[in-house]
Amino acid sequence: MKRIAIFASGNGTNAENICKYFHKSDSIEVSLLCTNKKEAFVLNRVSPYKTPTFLFSKSEMNTTDVLENKLSELSIDLIVLAGFLLKIPEKFIKNYENKIINVHPSLLPKYGGKGMYGENIHKAVLKNNETETGVSFHYVNSNYDEGGIIHQERCGIEEGETLESLSDKIYSLEQRFFPKIIEKVIKKQLI
Secondary structure (H helix, E strand, C coil), X not given: CEEEEEECCCCCHXXXXXXXXHCCCCCEEEEEEEECCCCCCHHHHHHHHCCCEEECCHHHXXXXXXXXXXXXXXXXXXXXXXXXXXXXXXXXXXXXXXXXXXXXXXXXXXXXXXXXXXXXXXXXXXHCCCCEEEEEEEEXXXXXXXXXXXXXXXXXXXXXXXXXXXXXXXXXXXXXXHHHHHHHHHHHHHC
């Protein structure tokens, strides 16, 4: 059994979708939901799947081994960032090299980097009159959104596209492909 830990800080639609996708899997399990926000709605979203949760502070993540110890205790094979906005410390990057993945709501390297998330990206894409955008699934390294690309999905931007309609397109791509990309990465590790 391969074990996933999801890191999330907010609403949790991607985390919920991932938990739902792997809920009945006999080879991949979401073993832990880690969050740095005790009021994050993601905690409500994953509760129907009986996913264990772990709350930690930014300070604990950066200066102690409490989170690493928890991941080690559960033999976590892959960390999935799903709406997690804290920068991953270098010690995690080293200990989980090519075992931390994220989704980014643009076609990297465009619109990546610090501060580029959610609506900030969509506003920039529309402002720059891009003709297409999409999502990028990538490994996490020590720089925001610069890890190796695993997979990208594209969508066109229509004339008159709004922030809401573009957000909906990107959300749909994330929901459709994120669990499949996780599965692909995990199965590659099985080889």
